[in-house]
Amino acid sequence: MSELHDPRRMFDSAEAPEGLRVLLEAAHDDRMDADAVERVAAGSAARIGDPQGSGAGDGGGAPTQGVVGGATSGKVLAGIAAAALIAGGIWIGARSSSRDATAPSVPEAPVASAHEQAATPEQAGVQPDPNTAFGASTPPASAEVVATAKPSVVARPARSAERPVEAEKADGAARIEEHRLLMAARQELGRDPQRALALTQEHARRFPKGILAQEREVIAIEALSRMGRGKDARDRAQGFREQYPGSPHRDSVDTASKSTP
Amino acid sequence: MTVLPDPALAERQQAVCCEDVREVVRTHGPFIGRSLRYLGVPEADLEDAAQEVFVVVHRKLAGFEGRSSLTTWLYGVCTRVASARRRRTSSRVEKLTPEPPDAPVPPEQEAHLERQESRRRLMAVLDRLDDDKRAVFVLYEIERQSMKDVAEALGCPLQTAYYRLHAARDAVVHAFEELRAGEGRA
Numbered sequence: 001m002s003e004l005h006d007p008r009r010m011f012d013s014a015e016a017p018e019g020l021r022v023l024l025e026a027a028h029d030d031r032m033d034a035d036a037v038e039r040v041a042a043g044s045a046a047r048i049g050d051p052q053g054s055g056a057g058d059g060g061g062a063p064t065q066g067v068v069g070g071a072t073s074g075k076v077l078a079g080i081a082a083a084a085l086i087a088g089g090i091w092i093g094a095r096s097s098s099r100d101a102t103a104p105s106v107p108e109a110p111v112a113s114a115h116e117q118a119a120t121p122e123q124a125g126v127q128p129d130p131n132t133a134f135g136a137s138t139p140p141a142s143a144e145v146v147a148t149a150k151p152s153v154v155a156r157p158a159r160s161a162e163r164p165v166e167a168e169k170a171d172g173a174a175r176i177e178e179h180r181l182l183m184a185a186r187q188e189l190g191r192d193p194q195r196a197l198a199l200t201q202e203h204a205r206r207f208p209k210g211i212l213a214q215e216r217e218v219i220a221i222e223a224l225s226r227m228g229r230g231k232d233a234r235d236r237a238q239g240f241r242e243q244y245p246g247s248p249h250r251d252s253v254d255t256a257s258k259s260t261p
Numbered sequence: 262m263t264v265l266p267d268p269a270l271a272e273r274q275q276a277v278c279c280e281d282v283r284e285v286v287r288t289h290g291p292f293i294g295r296s297l298r299y300l301g302v303p304e305a306d307l308e309d310a311a312q313e314v315f316v317v318v319h320r321k322l323a324g325f326e327g328r329s330s331l332t333t334w335l336y337g338v339c340t341r342v343a344s345a346r347r348r349r350t351s352s353r354v355e356k357l358t359p360e361p362p363d364a365p366v367p368p369e370q371e372a373h374l375e376r377q378e379s380r381r382r383l384m385a386v387l388d389r390l391d392d393d394k395r396a397v398f399v400l401y402e403i404e405r406q407s408m409k410d411v412a413e414a415l416g417c418p419l420q421t422a423y424y425r426l427h428a429a430r431d432a433v434v435h436a437f438e439e440l441r442a443g444e445g446r447a
Contacts, residue, residue: 006408009401010430020386020437026379027403032294032311040294040308041286044315048282175322183281211327211334215288246406248292248332 178203178210185219193226214240218249222256230260286315289335292404296336298380299387299399300343303350310346314338329413336406336414340396347392382440389436394429397422 010016011024032040185199200220203210210216217240224233237257241250294311302310317338325334387395393415400411412422 023379023383024402027299027383030295031291036308037290040290040311041283043312044286045282047316048319175325211331
Protein backbone atom coordinates (compact mmCIF):
# COMPACT_ATOMS: atom_id res chain seq x y z
CA MET A 1 0.00 0.00 0.00
CA SER A 2 1.47 3.35 -0.87
CA GLU A 3 1.83 6.41 1.25
CA LEU A 4 -1.18 7.87 -0.55
CA HIS A 5 -3.46 5.40 1.16
CA ASP A 6 -2.05 5.92 4.61
CA PRO A 7 -4.33 7.77 7.01
CA ARG A 8 -3.71 11.41 7.74
CA ARG A 9 -1.30 11.72 10.62
CA MET A 10 -2.66 13.01 13.90
CA PHE A 11 -0.38 16.04 14.09
CA ASP A 12 -1.95 17.15 10.83
CA SER A 13 -5.54 16.22 11.54
CA ALA A 14 -8.16 18.60 12.86
CA GLU A 15 -9.92 15.61 14.40
CA ALA A 16 -7.14 15.02 16.90
CA PRO A 17 -7.07 17.07 20.12
CA GLU A 18 -5.06 20.21 19.52
CA GLY A 19 -2.81 19.72 22.53
CA LEU A 20 -1.93 16.24 21.36
CA ARG A 21 -1.14 17.51 17.88
CA VAL A 22 1.28 20.00 19.39
CA LEU A 23 3.00 17.26 21.40
CA LEU A 24 3.38 15.04 18.33
CA GLU A 25 4.78 17.87 16.27
CA ALA A 26 7.27 18.69 19.02
CA ALA A 27 8.26 15.03 19.28
CA HIS A 28 9.05 14.85 15.58
CA ASP A 29 11.41 17.82 15.98
CA ASP A 30 13.00 16.28 19.06
CA ARG A 31 16.04 14.68 17.46
CA MET A 32 19.10 13.63 19.38
CA ASP A 33 21.37 16.67 19.59
CA ALA A 34 24.72 16.86 17.84
CA ASP A 35 26.84 16.47 20.97
CA ALA A 36 25.00 13.34 21.98
CA VAL A 37 25.30 11.94 18.46
CA GLU A 38 29.07 12.48 18.59
CA ARG A 39 29.25 10.62 21.90
CA VAL A 40 27.22 7.76 20.41
CA ALA A 41 29.49 7.72 17.35
CA ALA A 42 32.61 7.52 19.48
CA GLY A 43 31.11 4.91 21.77
CA SER A 44 29.85 2.75 18.91
CA ALA A 45 33.22 2.85 17.19
CA ALA A 46 34.89 1.93 20.46
CA ARG A 47 32.58 -1.01 21.05
CA ILE A 48 33.08 -2.31 17.56
CA GLY A 49 36.75 -1.56 17.15
CA ASP A 50 38.05 -2.38 20.58
CA PRO A 51 38.19 -6.15 21.04
CA GLN A 52 38.67 -5.71 24.78
CA GLY A 53 35.51 -3.70 24.96
CA SER A 54 37.30 -0.92 26.77
CA GLY A 55 35.00 1.60 25.24
CA ALA A 56 31.90 -0.33 25.84
CA GLY A 57 31.57 -1.13 29.45
CA ASP A 58 32.90 1.97 31.06
CA GLY A 59 31.73 4.33 28.41
CA GLY A 60 35.35 4.82 27.36
CA GLY A 61 35.12 6.71 24.12
CA ALA A 62 31.62 7.82 24.76
CA PRO A 63 30.61 8.62 28.26
CA THR A 64 27.03 7.63 28.67
CA GLN A 65 24.88 9.19 31.27
CA GLY A 66 23.81 7.32 34.34
CA VAL A 67 24.09 3.87 32.93
CA VAL A 68 21.90 1.46 34.77
CA GLY A 69 22.37 -1.91 33.29
CA GLY A 70 22.97 -0.69 29.77
CA ALA A 71 26.73 -0.81 29.93
CA THR A 72 26.68 -4.45 30.82
CA SER A 73 24.70 -5.37 27.79
CA GLY A 74 26.97 -3.21 25.69
CA LYS A 75 29.98 -5.07 26.94
CA VAL A 76 28.37 -8.37 26.10
CA LEU A 77 27.49 -7.18 22.62
CA ALA A 78 30.92 -5.74 22.05
CA GLY A 79 32.50 -8.95 23.19
CA ILE A 80 30.37 -10.99 20.84
CA ALA A 81 31.03 -8.68 17.91
CA ALA A 82 34.74 -8.59 18.59
CA ALA A 83 34.96 -12.33 19.10
CA ALA A 84 33.19 -12.93 15.84
CA LEU A 85 35.58 -10.66 14.00
CA ILE A 86 38.72 -11.93 15.65
CA ALA A 87 37.80 -15.46 14.83
CA GLY A 88 37.43 -14.37 11.27
CA GLY A 89 34.00 -15.85 11.27
CA ILE A 90 30.99 -13.90 10.24
CA TRP A 91 27.59 -15.30 10.78
CA ILE A 92 25.87 -14.87 7.55
CA GLY A 93 23.63 -17.75 7.28
CA ALA A 94 20.53 -19.18 8.65
CA ARG A 95 18.34 -16.61 10.29
CA SER A 96 17.18 -19.06 12.87
CA SER A 97 20.61 -19.85 14.18
CA SER A 98 22.26 -16.50 13.67
CA ARG A 99 19.52 -14.70 15.51
CA ASP A 100 19.87 -16.84 18.58
CA ALA A 101 23.59 -16.80 18.57
CA THR A 102 24.42 -13.24 17.70
CA ALA A 103 21.81 -11.17 19.41
CA PRO A 104 21.20 -12.58 22.84
CA SER A 105 19.95 -9.35 24.28
CA VAL A 106 17.87 -8.31 21.31
CA PRO A 107 14.69 -10.28 21.04
CA GLU A 108 12.88 -10.91 17.85
CA ALA A 109 10.35 -8.47 16.61
CA PRO A 110 7.00 -9.56 17.80
CA VAL A 111 5.13 -11.20 15.03
CA ALA A 112 1.40 -10.94 15.00
CA SER A 113 -0.09 -13.58 17.19
CA ALA A 114 -2.61 -16.02 15.90
CA HIS A 115 -5.29 -13.94 17.57
CA GLU A 116 -4.13 -10.83 15.85
CA GLN A 117 -3.73 -12.46 12.54
CA ALA A 118 -7.24 -13.75 12.77
CA ALA A 119 -8.53 -10.45 13.97
CA THR A 120 -7.26 -8.31 11.18
CA PRO A 121 -10.01 -6.12 9.84
CA GLU A 122 -10.45 -7.98 6.62
CA GLN A 123 -10.67 -11.34 8.27
CA ALA A 124 -12.88 -10.14 11.05
CA GLY A 125 -15.19 -8.43 8.64
CA VAL A 126 -14.51 -5.12 10.29
CA GLN A 127 -12.96 -2.17 8.58
CA PRO A 128 -11.38 0.14 11.09
CA ASP A 129 -10.96 3.53 9.58
CA PRO A 130 -7.99 5.29 11.09
CA ASN A 131 -9.29 8.51 9.62
CA THR A 132 -12.36 8.56 11.79
CA ALA A 133 -12.48 10.86 14.78
CA PHE A 134 -9.77 9.73 17.14
CA GLY A 135 -11.03 8.30 20.35
CA ALA A 136 -14.62 8.79 19.32
CA SER A 137 -15.03 5.61 17.41
CA THR A 138 -16.21 2.43 18.96
CA PRO A 139 -13.48 -0.13 18.69
CA PRO A 140 -14.30 -2.88 16.30
CA ALA A 141 -15.64 -6.03 17.82
CA SER A 142 -12.34 -7.77 17.61
CA ALA A 143 -10.41 -4.98 19.26
CA GLU A 144 -10.55 -6.59 22.66
CA VAL A 145 -9.11 -9.73 21.30
CA VAL A 146 -6.25 -7.81 19.88
CA ALA A 147 -5.79 -5.63 22.91
CA THR A 148 -5.68 -8.51 25.33
CA ALA A 149 -3.80 -10.97 23.24
CA LYS A 150 -0.31 -11.22 24.60
CA PRO A 151 2.24 -10.56 21.94
CA SER A 152 3.53 -13.94 21.14
CA VAL A 153 6.61 -14.73 19.25
CA VAL A 154 5.76 -17.08 16.47
CA ALA A 155 8.69 -18.75 14.91
CA ARG A 156 9.07 -17.61 11.36
CA PRO A 157 10.09 -20.14 8.80
CA ALA A 158 13.82 -20.12 8.41
CA ARG A 159 14.12 -18.34 5.11
CA SER A 160 17.75 -19.21 4.84
CA ALA A 161 16.84 -22.85 4.63
CA GLU A 162 15.45 -22.02 1.22
CA ARG A 163 18.41 -19.94 0.17
CA PRO A 164 21.71 -21.32 -0.99
CA VAL A 165 24.66 -20.54 1.21
CA GLU A 166 26.48 -18.92 -1.69
CA ALA A 167 23.59 -16.53 -2.18
CA GLU A 168 23.80 -15.56 1.47
CA LYS A 169 27.51 -14.91 1.14
CA ALA A 170 26.95 -12.83 -1.96
CA ASP A 171 24.31 -10.79 -0.15
CA GLY A 172 26.65 -10.08 2.71
CA ALA A 173 29.50 -9.06 0.43
CA ALA A 174 27.18 -6.82 -1.57
CA ARG A 175 25.95 -5.06 1.56
CA ILE A 176 29.48 -4.29 2.61
CA GLU A 177 30.57 -3.15 -0.84
CA GLU A 178 27.52 -0.96 -1.10
CA HIS A 179 28.22 0.60 2.24
CA ARG A 180 31.88 1.24 1.49
CA LEU A 181 31.13 2.80 -1.89
CA LEU A 182 28.80 5.34 -0.36
CA MET A 183 31.16 6.00 2.51
CA ALA A 184 33.79 6.88 -0.09
CA ALA A 185 31.29 9.14 -1.83
CA ARG A 186 30.48 10.89 1.41
CA GLN A 187 34.14 11.43 2.18
CA GLU A 188 34.66 12.97 -1.27
CA LEU A 189 31.86 15.50 -0.79
CA GLY A 190 34.05 18.08 0.89
CA ARG A 191 37.02 17.96 -1.46
CA ASP A 192 35.64 16.75 -4.79
CA PRO A 193 31.85 16.81 -5.13
CA GLN A 194 32.07 15.80 -8.79
CA ARG A 195 33.87 12.64 -7.77
CA ALA A 196 31.27 12.11 -5.03
CA LEU A 197 28.50 12.39 -7.61
CA ALA A 198 30.28 9.93 -9.88
CA LEU A 199 30.50 7.45 -7.02
CA THR A 200 26.77 7.74 -6.39
CA GLN A 201 26.19 7.04 -10.08
CA GLU A 202 28.39 4.01 -9.79
CA HIS A 203 26.38 2.92 -6.77
CA ALA A 204 23.12 3.29 -8.70
CA ARG A 205 24.54 1.24 -11.55
CA ARG A 206 26.02 -1.52 -9.44
CA PHE A 207 23.28 -1.70 -6.82
CA PRO A 208 20.00 -0.75 -8.52
CA LYS A 209 18.10 -2.48 -5.72
CA GLY A 210 20.52 -1.58 -2.97
CA ILE A 211 19.49 -0.96 0.60
CA LEU A 212 21.16 2.45 0.66
CA ALA A 213 19.21 4.14 -2.12
CA GLN A 214 18.01 6.94 0.14
CA GLU A 215 21.49 7.57 1.49
CA ARG A 216 22.83 7.65 -2.07
CA GLU A 217 20.32 10.30 -3.07
CA VAL A 218 21.17 12.50 -0.10
CA ILE A 219 24.84 12.45 -1.08
CA ALA A 220 24.06 13.10 -4.75
CA ILE A 221 21.84 16.08 -3.92
CA GLU A 222 24.48 17.55 -1.67
CA ALA A 223 27.13 16.99 -4.35
CA LEU A 224 25.02 18.76 -6.97
CA SER A 225 24.47 21.63 -4.60
CA ARG A 226 28.18 21.94 -3.82
CA MET A 227 28.91 21.94 -7.55
CA GLY A 228 26.63 24.96 -7.93
CA ARG A 229 23.98 23.00 -9.82
CA GLY A 230 21.15 24.34 -7.71
CA LYS A 231 18.32 23.53 -10.10
CA ASP A 232 19.50 19.97 -10.58
CA ALA A 233 19.79 19.60 -6.81
CA ARG A 234 16.27 20.91 -6.27
CA ASP A 235 14.81 18.72 -9.02
CA ARG A 236 16.46 15.67 -7.56
CA ALA A 237 15.34 16.66 -4.07
CA GLN A 238 11.78 16.91 -5.33
CA GLY A 239 12.06 13.43 -6.77
CA PHE A 240 13.41 12.21 -3.45
CA ARG A 241 10.46 13.69 -1.53
CA GLU A 242 8.01 12.02 -3.88
CA GLN A 243 9.71 8.66 -3.74
CA TYR A 244 10.46 8.64 0.00
CA PRO A 245 7.80 10.83 1.62
CA GLY A 246 8.49 9.55 5.12
CA SER A 247 12.26 9.53 4.94
CA PRO A 248 14.11 10.64 8.05
CA HIS A 249 16.69 12.13 5.68
CA ARG A 250 14.22 14.65 4.36
CA ASP A 251 15.58 17.49 6.47
CA SER A 252 19.09 16.88 5.11
CA VAL A 253 17.73 16.88 1.57
CA ASP A 254 15.84 20.12 2.14
CA THR A 255 18.90 21.79 3.60
CA ALA A 256 21.21 20.62 0.83
CA SER A 257 18.88 21.52 -2.01
CA LYS A 258 18.23 25.02 -0.72
CA SER A 259 21.81 25.94 -0.05
CA THR A 260 22.59 26.86 -3.68
CA PRO A 261 20.61 29.37 -5.73
CA MET B 262 22.84 -23.45 10.07
CA THR B 263 26.15 -21.73 10.47
CA VAL B 264 28.20 -20.77 7.49
CA LEU B 265 31.87 -21.43 7.70
CA PRO B 266 34.04 -18.33 8.00
CA ASP B 267 34.81 -16.55 4.78
CA PRO B 268 38.17 -14.80 5.36
CA ALA B 269 37.73 -12.35 2.51
CA LEU B 270 34.35 -11.30 3.73
CA ALA B 271 35.61 -11.07 7.28
CA GLU B 272 38.36 -8.78 6.12
CA ARG B 273 35.90 -6.50 4.38
CA GLN B 274 33.62 -6.54 7.39
CA GLN B 275 36.51 -5.56 9.60
CA ALA B 276 37.24 -2.67 7.29
CA VAL B 277 33.74 -1.32 7.84
CA CYS B 278 34.85 -0.08 11.16
CA CYS B 279 35.47 2.87 13.37
CA GLU B 280 35.48 5.84 10.99
CA ASP B 281 32.76 4.32 8.83
CA VAL B 282 30.69 3.59 11.90
CA ARG B 283 31.08 7.16 13.04
CA GLU B 284 29.76 8.36 9.69
CA VAL B 285 26.80 6.02 9.85
CA VAL B 286 25.98 7.25 13.34
CA ARG B 287 26.25 10.89 12.32
CA THR B 288 23.86 10.29 9.45
CA HIS B 289 21.29 8.22 11.29
CA GLY B 290 21.91 8.99 14.96
CA PRO B 291 19.57 11.98 15.27
CA PHE B 292 16.44 10.03 14.35
CA ILE B 293 17.61 6.82 15.99
CA GLY B 294 17.91 8.72 19.26
CA ARG B 295 14.48 10.24 18.80
CA SER B 296 12.78 6.95 18.06
CA LEU B 297 14.45 5.19 21.01
CA ARG B 298 13.32 7.98 23.31
CA TYR B 299 9.66 7.76 22.29
CA LEU B 300 9.76 3.99 22.16
CA GLY B 301 10.32 4.22 25.89
CA VAL B 302 14.05 3.99 26.54
CA PRO B 303 14.78 6.00 29.70
CA GLU B 304 16.62 9.23 29.04
CA ALA B 305 19.58 8.05 31.10
CA ASP B 306 19.97 4.96 28.92
CA LEU B 307 19.41 6.67 25.60
CA GLU B 308 22.98 7.02 24.38
CA ASP B 309 23.88 3.55 25.51
CA ALA B 310 20.86 2.12 23.70
CA ALA B 311 21.76 4.03 20.54
CA GLN B 312 25.25 2.56 20.67
CA GLU B 313 23.70 -0.87 21.04
CA VAL B 314 21.64 -0.28 17.88
CA PHE B 315 24.72 0.60 15.85
CA VAL B 316 26.72 -2.31 17.21
CA VAL B 317 23.91 -4.66 16.17
CA VAL B 318 23.73 -3.01 12.76
CA HIS B 319 27.46 -3.35 12.24
CA ARG B 320 27.41 -6.97 13.28
CA LYS B 321 24.47 -7.91 11.11
CA LEU B 322 25.20 -5.83 8.05
CA ALA B 323 26.83 -8.71 6.25
CA GLY B 324 23.87 -10.95 6.88
CA PHE B 325 21.23 -8.39 6.01
CA GLU B 326 19.23 -9.65 3.09
CA GLY B 327 18.28 -6.22 1.84
CA ARG B 328 14.55 -6.85 1.74
CA SER B 329 13.94 -3.33 3.01
CA SER B 330 15.79 -0.02 3.05
CA LEU B 331 18.49 0.59 5.61
CA THR B 332 16.34 3.09 7.46
CA THR B 333 13.45 0.63 7.73
CA TRP B 334 15.85 -1.99 9.00
CA LEU B 335 17.29 0.47 11.53
CA TYR B 336 13.83 1.21 12.85
CA GLY B 337 13.27 -2.51 13.28
CA VAL B 338 16.47 -2.84 15.30
CA CYS B 339 15.44 0.20 17.35
CA THR B 340 12.11 -1.29 18.34
CA ARG B 341 13.75 -4.54 19.44
CA VAL B 342 16.45 -2.78 21.45
CA ALA B 343 13.90 -0.48 23.06
CA SER B 344 11.57 -3.33 23.88
CA ALA B 345 14.37 -5.36 25.48
CA ARG B 346 15.49 -2.39 27.53
CA ARG B 347 12.01 -1.60 28.71
CA ARG B 348 11.58 -5.19 29.82
CA ARG B 349 14.89 -5.11 31.65
CA THR B 350 13.97 -1.87 33.35
CA SER B 351 10.56 -3.06 34.44
CA SER B 352 11.85 -6.40 35.69
CA ARG B 353 14.77 -4.94 37.58
CA VAL B 354 14.06 -5.49 41.24
CA GLU B 355 16.70 -3.21 42.56
CA LYS B 356 18.40 -0.37 40.82
CA LEU B 357 22.05 0.09 41.53
CA THR B 358 21.70 3.82 41.29
CA PRO B 359 18.69 6.03 41.42
CA GLU B 360 17.40 7.39 38.12
CA PRO B 361 19.68 10.34 37.52
CA PRO B 362 17.82 13.60 37.43
CA ASP B 363 17.87 15.65 34.29
CA ALA B 364 20.81 17.96 34.06
CA PRO B 365 20.11 21.26 35.79
CA VAL B 366 18.78 23.80 33.38
CA PRO B 367 19.22 27.51 33.80
CA PRO B 368 15.82 29.14 34.13
CA GLU B 369 16.42 31.28 31.07
CA GLN B 370 16.47 28.23 28.83
CA GLU B 371 12.77 28.35 28.35
CA ALA B 372 12.74 26.43 25.10
CA HIS B 373 14.62 23.60 26.74
CA LEU B 374 12.17 23.49 29.61
CA GLU B 375 9.26 23.48 27.20
CA ARG B 376 10.76 20.57 25.32
CA GLN B 377 11.24 18.66 28.57
CA GLU B 378 7.64 19.30 29.51
CA SER B 379 6.37 18.20 26.10
CA ARG B 380 8.38 15.02 26.39
CA ARG B 381 7.08 14.32 29.87
CA ARG B 382 3.46 14.74 28.84
CA LEU B 383 3.74 12.66 25.68
CA MET B 384 5.65 9.92 27.53
CA ALA B 385 2.88 9.78 30.11
CA VAL B 386 0.48 9.05 27.26
CA LEU B 387 2.69 6.62 25.35
CA ASP B 388 3.51 4.66 28.51
CA ARG B 389 -0.10 3.50 28.50
CA LEU B 390 0.43 1.53 25.30
CA ASP B 391 1.80 -1.97 25.08
CA ASP B 392 5.01 -2.49 23.12
CA ASP B 393 3.34 -3.51 19.85
CA LYS B 394 0.95 -0.58 19.65
CA ARG B 395 3.55 1.86 20.86
CA ALA B 396 5.96 0.80 18.13
CA VAL B 397 3.40 1.27 15.37
CA PHE B 398 2.25 4.59 16.80
CA VAL B 399 5.76 6.00 17.22
CA LEU B 400 6.98 4.90 13.79
CA TYR B 401 3.91 6.25 12.03
CA GLU B 402 2.93 9.34 14.00
CA ILE B 403 6.33 10.58 15.17
CA GLU B 404 8.85 9.09 12.76
CA ARG B 405 6.34 9.53 9.92
CA GLN B 406 7.18 6.32 8.14
CA SER B 407 4.70 4.89 5.66
CA MET B 408 2.53 2.08 6.99
CA LYS B 409 4.17 -0.29 4.56
CA ASP B 410 7.58 0.53 6.04
CA VAL B 411 6.19 0.33 9.57
CA ALA B 412 4.90 -3.18 8.90
CA GLU B 413 8.23 -4.16 7.36
CA ALA B 414 10.23 -2.75 10.25
CA LEU B 415 8.10 -4.60 12.78
CA GLY B 416 7.84 -7.79 10.78
CA CYS B 417 4.07 -7.96 10.91
CA PRO B 418 1.39 -8.07 8.21
CA LEU B 419 0.26 -4.69 6.92
CA GLN B 420 -3.30 -5.22 8.08
CA THR B 421 -2.07 -6.01 11.57
CA ALA B 422 -0.07 -2.80 11.58
CA TYR B 423 -3.17 -0.85 10.55
CA TYR B 424 -5.17 -2.50 13.25
CA ARG B 425 -2.58 -1.72 15.91
CA LEU B 426 -2.45 1.89 14.74
CA HIS B 427 -6.19 2.21 15.03
CA ALA B 428 -6.21 0.76 18.54
CA ALA B 429 -3.18 2.82 19.56
CA ARG B 430 -4.78 6.05 18.38
CA ASP B 431 -7.89 5.45 20.43
CA ALA B 432 -5.82 4.60 23.48
CA VAL B 433 -3.60 7.64 23.03
CA VAL B 434 -6.52 10.05 22.75
CA HIS B 435 -8.14 8.48 25.79
CA ALA B 436 -4.91 8.73 27.80
CA PHE B 437 -4.36 12.31 26.66
CA GLU B 438 -7.84 13.36 27.76
CA GLU B 439 -7.22 11.75 31.14
CA LEU B 440 -3.90 13.51 31.45
CA ARG B 441 -5.50 16.82 30.66
CA ALA B 442 -8.31 16.22 33.12
CA GLY B 443 -5.78 15.33 35.80
CA GLU B 444 -3.80 18.48 35.12
CA GLY B 445 -6.99 20.50 35.31
CA ARG B 446 -7.76 19.11 38.75
CA ALA B 447 -4.24 19.70 40.05
